[in-house]
Amino acid sequence: MVSVLSSRTVRPPPAPRPRRRIPLTTWDVPMLSANYIQKGLLFHKPAATLLSTTAHVVDHLAAALADALVHYYPVAGRFVTDQHYRGELVVGCSVSVDCDGQGVQVVHAVADEGVSMADVIPPDVDVPPVVQSFFLLDGAINYDGCDHPLLAVQVTDLADGVFVGFSYNHSLSDGTAFWGFLNAWAEIARARLLGFPTPSSRPPLLDRWSPDGGVAAPVVLPCAQVPDLIKRPSQTQTPLRERMLHFSSESLVELKERARQELLVTGDEAGAAALTRFQALASLLWRCITRARRLAPEKETTCRAAINNRGRLRPQLPTEYFGNCIYTVSTEPVRAQELLERGHGWAAAAVGRAVAAHTDAAIRERVAAWTEEPPAKNPPAYMMSWHDPCGTLMGSxxxxxxxxCDFGWGKPVAVRSGKANKVDGGTALYPCPDGGGGMDVELRLMPEHMADLEEDEEFWAVVSPDQPVSEGKL
Structure with a gap:
């Protein structure tokens, strides 16, 4: 669906710093068997007075990227492994980022003739397959960062727009750090194009966190070779349907209020007072997906969500911490029939209890348990095969x-993802383009389950009409 026109390697400029290795630690290593992050941004084409062709867009992005890599130089590195010995006996292996400026891949591609922005984000239908062709490194897992770039960027020329797809190694960092890097890159690009002074934003914190506050040591995995513990996702996965759903700020407020009133009726004043819009939306998705799956009444289900540890640690880690700093939290298992009978408010409060329990002490307890006995039988991974087919998973x-992420010619109009790390019942939460406090949800389900969800009146009463794509400016 796309043709590659050019490819280049972008490296950070030479700097008077020693060659550095950054060890992968407790939160990084579990990502090694997962796929790369694949997230992309859709833009209107820039005005010819700014960038006359998409080839100029690629040149502009590459030049700004080189400047961004001055501070974010690990993004241009590669993974290396080291064996650890006791005498002559190999007792384990560790993985580190070798920061030697090996480079980021940047590709310029063009979509088939006639493919437009409207083809990429059609309203009220499944995400079209063409989106998957906008990303590099399909099928790559994070351990492949030993040989592949830790970031590969594809800039795809459309009839009336530009799609910039980022394939990014999740063992290098989590979504908070990934989007922080993209915004720093965009800020530099914007300044270069519009003639502003070079921005002086806070640099990333590259030193890895250690529970005792000292220098972080690499995780030593109990194997002679790291591939002994790696498990690659199956290449014969069941096809899923994927939809983008919009929830306006007003819709979320009403959803939260409904949950609050249900909890007050049952006497759960504490649960009602602690409710958030996220909990209300998670409850809706969890219950309606469970109903669409037609699970047996006694089948247990959970709602899990990725959660940022930075602000929950004591002392807190700053937003600029560049690495993985996430866990998944889960509700207590509940029978499918009980989940549906207890209602929206109860499920929202259950999600709230799981989030509230994720304290500094709970994080450190999980770190200690993993450090004392790294998974020899269970490989170091967040993997699709671990996903509970009866559960719901909230990501992003x-x-x-x-x-x-305005690179100088206007803000993106939509966010889309590739096919990496997609599971039945998996969702990704995005902000809305208008910044008004709504949320967009990327939802994947088995085709028969999606068909049932499309008939769920409770669900669609909350979903808002798709937002129209604004006209390009500049």
């Missing part, structure tokens, strides 16, 4: 500044 975050 509406707090990520996705629509702040």
């Amino acid at each position: 975050s509406p707090r990520f500044d996705m629509f702040g």
Whole structure:
């Protein structure tokens, strides 16, 4: 669906710093068997007075990227492994980022003739397959960062727009750091194009976190070779349907209020007072997906969500921490029939209890347990095969500044993802382009389950009409 026109390697400029290795630690290593992050931004084409062709767009992005890599130089590195010995006996292996400026891949591609922005983000239908062709490194897992770039960027020329797809190694960092890097890159690009002074934003914190506050040591995995513990996702996965759903700020407020009133009726004043819009939306998705799956009444289900540890640690880690700093939290298992009978408010409060329990002490307890006995039988991974087919999984975050990524010719009009790390019942939460406090949800389900969800009146009463794509400016 696309043709590659050019490819280049972008490296950070030479700097008077020693060659550095950054060890992968407790939160990084579990990502090694997962796929790369694949997230992309759709833009209107820039005005010819700014960038006359998409080839000039690619040159502009590459030049700004080189400047961004001055501070974010690990992004241009590669993974290396080291064996650890006791005498002559190999007792384990560790993985580190070798920061030697090996480079980021940047590709310029063109979509088939006639493919437009409207073909990429059609309203009220499934995400079209053409989106998957806008990303590099399909099928790559994070351990492949030993040989592949840790970031590969594809700039795809459309009839009336530009799609910039980022394939990014999740063992290098989490979504908070990833989007922080993209916004720093965009800020530099914007300044270069519009003639502003070079921005002086806070640099990333590259030193890895250690529970005792000292220098972080690499995780030593109990194997002679790291591939002994790696498990690649199956290449014969069941096809899923994927939809983008819009929830306006007003719709979320009403959803939260409904949950609050249900909890007050049952006497759960504490649960009602602690409710958030995220909990209300998670409850809706969890219950309606469970109903669409037609699970047996006694089948247990959970709602899990990726959660940022930075602000929950004591002392807190700054937003600029560049690495993985996430866990998944889960509700207590509940029988499918009980989940549906207890209602929206109860499910929202259950999500709230799981989030509230994720304290500094709970994080450190999980770190200690993993450090004392790294998974020899269970490989170091968040893997699709671990996903509970009866559960619901919430990923990404509406707090990520996705629509702040203005590279100089206007903000993106939509966010889309590739096919990496997709599971039945998996969702990704995005902010809305208008910044009005709504959320967009990327939802994947088995085809028969999606068909049932499309008939769910409770669900569609909350979904808002798709937002129209604004006209290009500049």
